Amino acid sequence: MAPSEVVEIIEVNGEPATEAALRVPALDSYGHFTAMQVRGGRVRGRDLHLARLDAATRELFGAGLDGERVRELLRHALLDVSDASARVYVHWPAGEEDARVMVTVRPPQTKPDRPHGLMSVPYARPLPHIKHLGGFAQTHFLRAAGRAGFDEALLTAPGGLVTEGAVTNIAFWDGTSVVWPQAPSLLGITMALLEPRLPSVRRPVTLADLPSYASAFLANSQGIAPVDRIDDVRFTVDPELMGTVKAAYEAVEWDVI
Template identity: 55%
Template sequence: MNGLIRLEIDGHSPTPEELYFPALVNYGHLTAFQVRSGRVQGLGLHLSRLASASLALFDVPLEPAHARSLLRHAVRDVPDAAVRVNVYQPAPGGVLSVLVAVRQPVYPSPAPLRLMSVPYQRPVAHIKHLGGFGQIYWGRAAVEHGFDDALLTGPDGSVSETAVHNIAFFDGTHVVWPDAPALPGITMQLLEPLLPSRRAEVTLEDLGAYRAAFVANSIGVVPVAAIDEHVFDVDDALMSMVTGALSSVPWDEL
């Protein structure tokens, strides 16, 4: 894992035996975020995501206070980091385990992204689950074809999300978030109420109706330069509004 600083399972360094299950069984859920000066944007949303997904997948609660203590322990001497949290259940009906990977911090791409549309939507899209073979497969295919990421679409060409981002479009007045099966990303949840937002179906045939687009995930926000052959201009005023909104969100002490 590139840039790995620390890996802990349930608050301690794992033994090889403890790594056996998460290495071989790809069933569980996760969240990911950036830490800066020991603080996290949207920490409450991340903890709520872990709690609700644990109930949905395992019918077992994961107390936010317990998850927070494990996160705090893992980054105890690392003020700036990229953190990924995996939750899984080693024994059916048993207690949950929490794997925390702490890596070097990651920053948004300095260049606008080019996206390649692909015929794929994530199963159980509202949960940030493990087992993203389709996302990885199509993301690699996009890069092999000279793009930066894959844009996931339904059978009717409806846009949902990218392999690793939420996507939004700008019609000159509103930021339009696709009304389609997609993960409610934490950065999207933070931005949506702060921007002149609306939800609507967006298809590949509709791209000409929008003057700009951007993507958002836990790393940040980046403008979109193109989807397939359709080119977008980078709207500096839009991106200033979006980055300004995100920068206004407080950073919560972990």
Template identity: 50%
Template sequence: MPPLPARLELNGHAAITGLELFPALGGYGHFTAMQVRGGRVRGLDFHLARLDAATRELFGVELSGERILAHLRHALGDDSGENDDRDGTTRDASVRINVFSPDGSAEPPAGVEPEISVLLTVRPPYEMPAGPLTLCSVPYQRPFAHIKHVGGFAQGHYIKLVERRGFDEPLLVGEGGLIAEGAITNVGFIQGDAVVWPQAPMLLGIGMQVLQRELSAADVPQHHRRVLLDDLAAFDGAFVTNSRGIATVRRIDELDIPLDAPLLAHVLDRCAQAPWDAI
């Protein structure tokens, strides 16, 4: 099968000239990124809720799930919503959905109803790197961390810096060594029979939300509390997760993290068994 060509769609239509995309290159907007497999997405409701909540907060208008689904089906070549196998339907892909103001402004002129544009980028599917991974702590927390907003220069730069040092991903850490999240993941820890999630400014990632739902269904205890770098030696394991999947962590900075906790294997299995939602 030939490689999937990259393409852009704006408001359900192919963006040909690119002129209408200039506002999307600015620093005000938000997005979600999802993996499509077999015409399905894990945590679809979480993606739709994220897009609507951020649109309301940033632009003061709603963004309906119906509009997003219509654009998504069109971008994947399936306007029917049935995800059949006819020619032109993309079954597996990475999709990024950006939301922004068509004129690039954060606030429209007085008396003007806010408008938003929805840009879809369809690319070949991505997978979570094979673990176990290594994390390097960096002194950074994302501003307005609860929003998956555009303008992630610091995260991207830290990724390059830690990769040059031989690590797989930055671990974002605040004042006093407070652990928040990975640069493009959420991080979780194993302690005995429970999963511990850091309590800090962070994005509630889609992979994290899906896994929390699956662990709750399996009656696995989950705790949210402040986790410091100095606390890491007390944990029995660690993992990172995002919409691409999940991977174990074998080292954070110079500290080796155990890989043999029984609950860690169970967490990976629960993630693998999470259902995929029809688009």
């Protein structure tokens, strides 16, 4: 296999996935995962990914997940693939002594560098601080947004409180600061990398507040993209802001897996 060639790879505990091994993820949605982009065998925010996996495993299953084990399984699945989209899924079937770790490797992805439109929906994820499985509602609302001509769904809590996108974090620009919504949500790895590198604040944002913001952008493991509308509220795509955000992200060091 050429160093950058990618085929779909699924391994469970370091072994090629068998029908028996896949019964657990197929039939049991109780678990969690992390998603990352690999370039040149490296990933941004490696230690944040490992900490996320360990913390969620402790909360859901009562014991931690060793980061070096995760790195070894990732390296094994990637083999000589240098660029990829990789995910690490964690289950812990009853009666097993250790967590079951599934690694998937697919072709690399980059978020389209074009303005995105969002449709607000009245839904907030349960246990939002965990990147857990079983996201039926997120998928449902994301597809509904697509059918309505939008790119992403914006999840909102009672009172129109903005929480996060279906598969992204969102941030707003008030002319001085990058405003990350203060609400129960997932701290995405890209958000965690950007927040300390930008003039950031956290405060509640509601749908009623949206016209007061000049610009907005999305962030997830695939990258960053500007927002040009949420429902019928329009936002300016600010090249200077996006240049600053992208420069901050590009400055993040890539970590060896």
